[in-house]
Amino acid sequence: xxxxxxxxxxxxxxxxxxxxxxxxxxxxxxxxxxxxxxxxxxxxxxxxxxxxxxxxxxxxxxxxxxxxxxxxxxxxxxxxxxxxxxxxxxxxxxxxxxxxxxxxxxxxxxxxxxxxxxxxxxxxxxxxxxxxxxxxxxxxxxxxxxxxxxxxxxxxxxxxxxxxxxxxxxxxxxxxxxxxxxxxxxxxxxxxxxxxxxxxxxxxxxxxxxxxxxxxxxxxxxxxxxxxxxxxxxxxxxxxxxxxxxxxxxxxxxxxxxxxxxxxxxxxxxxxxxxxxxxxxxxxxxxxxxxxxxxxxxxxxxxxxxxxxxxxxxxxxxxxxxxxxxxxxxxxxxxxxxxxxxxxxxxxxxxxxxxxxxxxxxxxxxxxxxxxxxxxxxxxxxxxxxxxxxxxxxxxxxxxxxxxxxxxxxxxxxxxxxxxx
Numbered sequence: 001x002x003x004x005x006x007x008x009x010x011x012x013x014x015x016x017x018x019x020x021x022x023x024x025x026x027x028x029x030x031x032x033x034x035x036x037x038x039x040x041x042x043x044x045x046x047x048x049x050x051x052x053x054x055x056x057x058x059x060x061x062x063x064x065x066x067x068x069x070x071x072x073x074x075x076x077x078x079x080x081x082x083x084x085x086x087x088x089x090x091x092x093x094x095x096x097x098x099x100x101x102x103x104x105x106x107x108x109x110x111x112x113x114x115x116x117x118x119x120x121x122x123x124x125x126x127x128x129x130x131x132x133x134x135x136x137x138x139x140x141x142x143x144x145x146x147x148x149x150x151x152x153x154x155x156x157x158x159x160x161x162x163x164x165x166x167x168x169x170x171x172x173x174x175x176x177x178x179x180x181x182x183x184x185x186x187x188x189x190x191x192x193x194x195x196x197x198x199x200x201x202x203x204x205x206x207x208x209x210x211x212x213x214x215x216x217x218x219x220x221x222x223x224x225x226x227x228x229x230x231x232x233x234x235x236x237x238x239x240x241x242x243x244x245x246x247x248x249x250x251x252x253x254x255x256x257x258x259x260x261x262x263x264x265x266x267x268x269x270x271x272x273x274x275x276x277x278x279x280x281x282x283x284x285x286x287x288x289x290x291x292x293x294x295x296x297x298x299x300x301x302x303x304x305x306x307x308x309x310x311x312x313x314x315x316x317x318x319x320x321x322x323x324x325x326x327x328x329x330x331x332x333x334x335x336x337x338x339x340x341x342x343x344x345x346x347x348x349x350x351x352x353x354x355x356x357x358x359x360x361x362x363x364x365x366x367x368x369x370x371x372x373x374x375x376x377x378x379x380x381x382x383x384x385x386x387x388x389x390x391x392x393x394x395x396x397x398x399x400x401x402x403x404x405x406x407x408x409x410x411x412x413x414x415x416x417x418x419x420x421x
Contacts, residue, residue: 019062022110026058029103036100040142043097047104050094054107057087061111081119085127087111092131092156096138096148105135105152109159116163117170124163128156206255208309208373213251215316216283219323220244243283270296270331272308273340277329280315287326288315294333303400306381307340310374314342314387314396322347322394337401343393374398 033051037044060083091108094101108131116124135152138144224240227233267275270292277290311329318327325345332339375385383400 015066019066022058022062025106025110026055029107030055032100032103033094038097038099038101038142040098043099043101043142046138047094047097047101050090051104053090054087054094054104057083057090057111058107061087061114081115081123081127084111084115085130088115088127088131088156089134092135092152093138095152096135096144097142098144098148102148105155109155112156112159113163113166116160117166121164124160128160131156204373204377205305205309208313208377209251209255211313211373213247213255215320217244217247217251219316219319220247220283247283268296269299269304269307269338272304273311273329273331276308276311276315277327280319280327284319284323286319286324288329289326290329290331292331292333297333299338302381303338306374306377306383307338307398307400309377310385310396310398311340311342313371313374317396318342318344318394335402337399339400340398341395342397343395346389346392346394 030051033047037047061080064080064083088108088111091104091106091111095103095105095108112124112128112131115127132153135156136149139148139152220240220243224237224244227237227240273292274290277288280286281288315327318325322344325347327342327344330339330341330343332341371385371387378385378398378400381400382403383398385396385398387396388394
């Protein structure tokens with residue numbers, strides 16, 4: 001069985017059951033009509049003819065309806081309004097002949113209800129008008145009372161109203177189903193976008209970790225080489241290489257954290273910055289002062305990682321371009337957001353004042369891409385980063401607004417990433 005057939009099989013079964021009920025009703029009406037036909041002259045013959053015409057209309061209606069999922073009944077579907085109109089006219093005329101044949105109006109009512117719900121209002125009105133007209137004509141010809149002359153038109157009018165209500169309900173249901181499907185598609189697209197965002201975040205994290213680790217490692221190797229070539233101090237060189245080895249091990253650990261989507265919990269920002277300051281001071285034997293201003297608050301993982309990585313990048317940059325120069329790290333909390341400032345004295349070769357445009361400007365460890373990466377990371381959180389020479393110091397300032405520092409989507413995105421991985 002094809003996928004289309006499987007999709008429409010339940011609806012087809014329901015239509016078969018509905019048509020079994022329709023045919024049973026058709027048989028009951030026929031039995032009532034032939035058991036006690038109209039006693040008026042020509043009435044019985046008229047009822048026999050109109051019942052036969054109604055059966056033909058019902059057969060055409062059933063053929064078109066049961067083949068609705070396929071294209072095999074295109075012509076039958078096109079002729080369906082005429083088939084329903086034939087049933088309405090035949091049932092109204094036969095019912096107007098009187099006696100038990102009046103039950104034929106039930107066939108008209110069911111057909112008109114379907115016409116009003118399946119087709120346009122104009123089609124339903126025309127069909128109902130024809131049914132009312134033949135019912136009135138037959139009622140006068142066979143001298144029927146007010147029950148036929150007024151009751152039949154009222155019944156047909158009510159069926160038009162009910163059919164239009166059904167049509168409105170069906171349209172609203174189809175629109176709701178379409179909106180639900182569109183919502184599901186949008187959710188799927190959002191999940192895919194979140195997965196791509198998570199992958200980009202992990203890739204950016206790996207890049208920043210490697211840039212920080214390899215940059216610091218390169219500085220240590222250069223220092224060991226300088227100790228050996230300039231001073232011949234093997235012990236100090238070995239100590240420097242041991243430090244480089246520890247840094248390589250720490251870099252691998254940080255990279256594993258990034259690969260595992262930062263599943264480990266991070267410490268509060270002020271503790272992370274203090275740890276980074278101590279680590280940098282121990283590695284490079286330089287004074288690093290870290291100060292927190294304001295009341296520390298809980299931050300999202302993205303905000304903490306962005307500010308820690310910006311600080312680490314700035315520390316490595318200072319070690320490369322201004323070795324042995326003291327460094328100040330200021331973390332400030334206020335009502336507007338968070339600011340981290342990393343400042344270091346310039347080396348002798350870059351110790352010009354900001355007004356001296358000929359003075360060389362320090363670059364990041366990878367030719368400027370570190371600053372770009374920091375800006376991109378902070379921009380994703382609606383933050384900013386400024387870096388430049390101020391007086392005799394190189395200053396990097398990272399700012400995050402309060403709303404961005406509190407927003408966290410890591411958990412939801414990580415779950416979606418695991419679902420699509």
